[in-house]
Amino acid sequence: MATTEILLAGFGGQGVLFAGKILAYCGLMDNKELSWLPSYGPEMRGGTANCSVCISDEPIGSPLVLTPDILIAMNQPSFDKFVNDVKPGGKVFYDSTLIENECTRTDIEIYAVPSSQLADDNELKGGSNIVLLGKVFKETELFNVDVFKKAIEKIVPPAKAQLITNNFKAFELGMNA
Amino acid sequence: MKGAVKALERNLMKGNEALAEAAIRAGCKCFFGYPITPQTELAAYMAKRMNKAGGVFLQAESEIAAINMVLGAASTGVRAMTSSSSPGLSLKSEGISYIAGSDVPAVIINVQRGGPGLGGIQPSQADYWQATKALGHGDFHLLVFAPASVQEMVDMVVRAFDKADEYRMPAMILADGLLGQMMEPVSFPEIKANCVDKSSWAADGHKGKRAHHIINSLYLKPDELEKSVSDRFARYDVIKSKETDAELYLTEDCDILLCAFGATARVVKSAVNEARAQGIKAGLFRPKTLWPFPVKEINEAAKSAKKLLSVEMSMGQMIDDIKLAINCSKPVEFYGRTGGVIPTPAEVLAEIKKVGGAE
Numbered sequence: 001m002a003t004t005e006i007l008l009a010g011f012g013g014q015g016v017l018f019a020g021k022i023l024a025y026c027g028l029m030d031n032k033e034l035s036w037l038p039s040y041g042p043e044m045r046g047g048t049a050n051c052s053v054c055i056s057d058e059p060i061g062s063p064l065v066l067t068p069d070i071l072i073a074m075n076q077p078s079f080d081k082f083v084n085d086v087k088p089g090g091k092v093f094y095d096s097t098l099i100e101n102e103c104t105r106t107d108i109e110i111y112a113v114p115s116s117q118l119a120d121d122n123e124l125k126g127g128s129n130i131v132l133l134g135k136v137f138k139e140t141e142l143f144n145v146d147v148f149k150k151a152i153e154k155i156v157p158p159a160k161a162q163l164i165t166n167n168f169k170a171f172e173l174g175m176n177a
Numbered sequence: 178m179k180g181a182v183k184a185l186e187r188n189l190m191k192g193n194e195a196l197a198e199a200a201i202r203a204g205c206k207c208f209f210g211y212p213i214t215p216q217t218e219l220a221a222y223m224a225k226r227m228n229k230a231g232g233v234f235l236q237a238e239s240e241i242a243a244i245n246m247v248l249g250a251a252s253t254g255v256r257a258m259t260s261s262s263s264p265g266l267s268l269k270s271e272g273i274s275y276i277a278g279s280d281v282p283a284v285i286i287n288v289q290r291g292g293p294g295l296g297g298i299q300p301s302q303a304d305y306w307q308a309t310k311a312l313g314h315g316d317f318h319l320l321v322f323a324p325a326s327v328q329e330m331v332d333m334v335v336r337a338f339d340k341a342d343e344y345r346m347p348a349m350i351l352a353d354g355l356l357g358q359m360m361e362p363v364s365f366p367e368i369k370a371n372c373v374d375k376s377s378w379a380a381d382g383h384k385g386k387r388a389h390h391i392i393n394s395l396y397l398k399p400d401e402l403e404k405s406v407s408d409r410f411a412r413y414d415v416i417k418s419k420e421t422d423a424e425l426y427l428t429e430d431c432d433i434l435l436c437a438f439g440a441t442a443r444v445v446k447s448a449v450n451e452a453r454a455q456g457i458k459a460g461l462f463r464p465k466t467l468w469p470f471p472v473k474e475i476n477e478a479a480k481s482a483k484k485l486l487s488v489e490m491s492m493g494q495m496i497d498d499i500k501l502a503i504n505c506s507k508p509v510e511f512y513g514r515t516g517g518v519i520p521t522p523a524e525v526l527a528e529i530k531k532v533g534g535a536e
Contacts, residue, residue, distance in 0.1 A: 024189055028189050036359060040354070041299060060361070062447050063361075064521075066521055
């Protein structure tokens with residue numbers, strides 16, 4: 001597998017970094033090489049947050065993703081800013097509750113997921129990021145579903161076990177969206 | 178952070194956290210710091226773990242206080258460390274000079290950000306000169322290690338403590354915001370804290386049973402000061418011959434030799450691979466020790482090269498050491514970004530073609 005470069009972007013507080021962390025842990029559980037690099041500038045204090053994740057069989061060179069294979073966009077500014085950077089043949093996943101897609105590119109696949117709406121309707125407030133991940137898992141060959149489950153169980157401490165169930169639920173919603 | 182990290186297991190950690198965990202495993206008993214982005218996670222990790230590990234974490238009132246606490250603790254023979262980022266290092270420079278002048282081992286971490294002044298908080302390598310040439314007043318050096326991955330941060334912290342003890346001098350890990358903030362898989366070898374006998378000099382209490390040990394950097398008689406400096410430089414000669422380290426990547430047949438350290442070397446390696454795929458014979462020389470600079474290694478790497486190209490996150494600092502190391506025997510070009518901008522593999526590849534690596 002060549003390196004898959006993933007860019008996740010949205011508002012601070014939407015769980016962009018956490019969703020990236022889950023992908024990174026998936027790489028860890030799947031014995032891949034990987035890197036996770038957050039934006040840590042002033043933008044994460046109230047503005048946009050983004051994070052670069054690279055997954056590969058080879059050691060990772062630059063961990064900074066500029067031209068993603070996969071873009072996960074959770075707000076309008078991030079979608080508008082990054083959609084043109086996606087590699088030809090790449091995939092874009094976005095929260096269609098919050099984002100209007102005015103992109104005219106035909107060389108990429110764009111998946112609209114009403115992830116905020118789905119999360120809210122199912123009493124999973126704040127689970128929009130995981131709903132989107134569910135869709136990513138369905139539409140790409142990145143990891144199989146078991147790897148997601150292993151990663152979540154690794155990240156969430158046993159004391160907060162109810163969060164594991166909620167994450168699984170949100171993930172399923174995305175898989176079926 | 179859920180309790181202690183298990184040895185040998187593949188963990189996912191930020192570079193800053195891995196530096197802290199490795200220091201604790203290497204037997205660091207005292208950490209003194211003052212907060213600054215982008216190294217904050219290191220101090221935060223120490224605050225959580227140090228107490229449980231039987232050591233001391235103390236947030237000092239300033240960088241200057243923190244480095245002088247390191248001098249005090251290290252004078253008693255315990256392993257002590259401080260960490261900061263660029264502007265903080267400038268503040269610590271007085272204390273580092275005293276540590277060097279007192280022949281006391283200590284580990285100092287710089288997770289670099291853009292400068293000068295308060296600068297910015299994004300990754301930079303513009304403290305190369307400071308680290309290798311002038312981290313404080315007077316004739317002295319630090320051992321300077323330049324990791325390029327989270328795993329290497331772990332390995333180099335352990336080495337820094339061992340070498341600092343062995344040569345009784347300060348050692349620095351020169352990292353940057355990118356390495357500090359990124360997460361990568363990392364494992365911790367079973368580290369045996371190398372127990373160096375410090376009983377001949379440590380000021381750890383004599384209980385009336387031996388003469389005082391005096392830790393001092395003040396010599397008012399020029400002859401005495403000259404001798405103490407000369408003795409130190411005799412040790413530096415040993416270090417220069419024994420402690421250099423570098424990675425040579427695809428250098429055997431290279432026409433153009435790229436030189437880069439730390440995070441930049443990762444970007445450059447991607448560019449070198451791409452250049453090779455396009456038929457350009459590019460290679461990479463990556464110093465892992467910046468002081469002592471790997472002179473022998475770069476001459477070996479540059480054997481077949483017609484040109485060298487130094488790539489740095491600065492306006493060009495390591496390039497001076499490269500020119501000295503090869504005695505200006507070949508042209509050395511430069512490409513850099515500064516102020517917190519990270520060069521891209523595409524930019525570096527374009528530069529390779531521009532300076533004459535083209536087919």
